[in-house]
Amino acid sequence: MRIKFLAIILFLILDFFSYNLYSQKIIRSINLEGLKRTRDDTIYYILDTIKVGSQYTALTTNQMAQKLYKENIFKPNIDFDVVENGDNVDITIIIEDRWTLVPLPVFSLSNNSYFVGIMLTENNLFGFNKKLGLSGFYGSAGYFARIEYNDKKFILDNLNFNLFFDVGYKNIISLNVAEDIVSRQYENLFSINDFRLTYNFFDSLLLGAGIKYEYYGNVKNIVSTVEDINSLGLYGFIGYKNVNYEYPFEEGVSTKISGGHQFSLINNKNYYSIEGEVHGAYIINSLQRIGGALLAGYGDLPGQKEFLLGGSLGKYTLPQAVTFADYHASTTFYYEISFLDIALPNKAPFGRGGFQLFYEVGFYGSDVLGDTLHHGPGIGALFYLSGISLPALEFKLAFDVESMNLYFRFGISRYL
Numbered sequence: 001m002r003i004k005f006l007a008i009i010l011f012l013i014l015d016f017f018s019y020n021l022y023s024q025k026i027i028r029s030i031n032l033e034g035l036k037r038t039r040d041d042t043i044y045y046i047l048d049t050i051k052v053g054s055q056y057t058a059l060t061t062n063q064m065a066q067k068l069y070k071e072n073i074f075k076p077n078i079d080f081d082v083v084e085n086g087d088n089v090d091i092t093i094i095i096e097d098r099w100t101l102v103p104l105p106v107f108s109l110s111n112n113s114y115f116v117g118i119m120l121t122e123n124n125l126f127g128f129n130k131k132l133g134l135s136g137f138y139g140s141a142g143y144f145a146r147i148e149y150n151d152k153k154f155i156l157d158n159l160n161f162n163l164f165f166d167v168g169y170k171n172i173i174s175l176n177v178a179e180d181i182v183s184r185q186y187e188n189l190f191s192i193n194d195f196r197l198t199y200n201f202f203d204s205l206l207l208g209a210g211i212k213y214e215y216y217g218n219v220k221n222i223v224s225t226v227e228d229i230n231s232l233g234l235y236g237f238i239g240y241k242n243v244n245y246e247y248p249f250e251e252g253v254s255t256k257i258s259g260g261h262q263f264s265l266i267n268n269k270n271y272y273s274i275e276g277e278v279h280g281a282y283i284i285n286s287l288q289r290i291g292g293a294l295l296a297g298y299g300d301l302p303g304q305k306e307f308l309l310g311g312s313l314g315k316y317t318l319p320q321a322v323t324f325a326d327y328h329a330s331t332t333f334y335y336e337i338s339f340l341d342i343a344l345p346n347k348a349p350f351g352r353g354g355f356q357l358f359y360e361v362g363f364y365g366s367d368v369l370g371d372t373l374h375h376g377p378g379i380g381a382l383f384y385l386s387g388i389s390l391p392a393l394e395f396k397l398a399f400d401v402e403s404m405n406l407y408f409r410f411g412i413s414r415y416l
Helices: 002-022 040-047 060-071
Strands: 025-031 081-084 088-094 103-110 114-122 131-139 144-153 159-172 184-201 203-222 229-246 249-264 270-284 289-300 305-310 323-324 327-342 353-364 369-387 393-400 405-412
Touching: 025 040, 040 060, 060 081, 060 088, 060 229, 159 203, 203 249, 229 270, 249 289, 327 369, 353 393
Parallel strands: 025 088
Antiparallel strands: 081 088, 103 114, 103 405, 114 131, 131 144, 144 159, 159 184, 184 203, 203 229, 229 249, 249 270, 270 289, 289 327, 305 323, 327 353, 353 369, 369 393, 393 405
């Protein structure tokens, strides 16, 4: 009797495993409809491990959609036609390109600084999901031109290449009471601002390393002459990003810590820096989102570290200017509601609009400046354009309680 009972149990176990083994559904084909610019091979590379021959589950199409949303070069209305034939599955992805050649003006204004510029960016170069950007900026902090290039498949799979090249003139200012002592002017004749390679482990973890070359000539100081800056830097970083996309929002968390060492080529001075940032967001429902950010940095670069004041999350309560600071930290909390469809008469909506309320607290400083505190509330209008490869267009108005100044900015918001 015992032997018969064990035989029945063994039969049921084998039957269970054989059923699951042979009932697995396999992707037989992945077809594409609707694309005009993006190459088919680019889509298959983005989908990565989801390919012909891999297993199909109830989560597969959502996983495919998230991978495609992540690139921000496709319209958000991605659809799937799934046909099952026994254990074989044929998937058709119905997807449209976004407009990826984007000319965009950028400007900010306050009572003691201004900043204007134009950015021309192609986010899907020749349909290969590569980025090429040309920019020009002019303002109270000087003027410069920038070339930017990004290749998400550089030589090896998952190897990401970035290059930023700057040339121009900068007027480094301090809005501290000791401005007449620490203000500096210099010409940034040549600078490889960022030459970086990043390798993505899994979908969330990334490691990277970079090289930075800087040359500043004709450096002048009101009190004394400062020598030219000619240095070569090496740095590395580690990051984590786990983000979900639900148009027009994204939610999740992203973190990054970077550290570097700058070697002077004209003297024996060496300098170091370390910076970190954490961004997070949570979608309450299809109309509302809350989020926040924490930024911090410390360095010992020539003449203290060059620190960009306004123009980004965590720094809206500061003017669009540049100062020398050894350290800085700031945090932001925001609430966002997106409820307004943007459409032409008798046309389907091509975007969503909404508002954001935020509050920032932060400080920056050095041995020369001391600590400079900034904090205050702000309000913004954001426009998510489904047909254009941008995170969002934003108008931000912030008030700094410490200086009693208003700061206004128009530009591009960042992805999470």
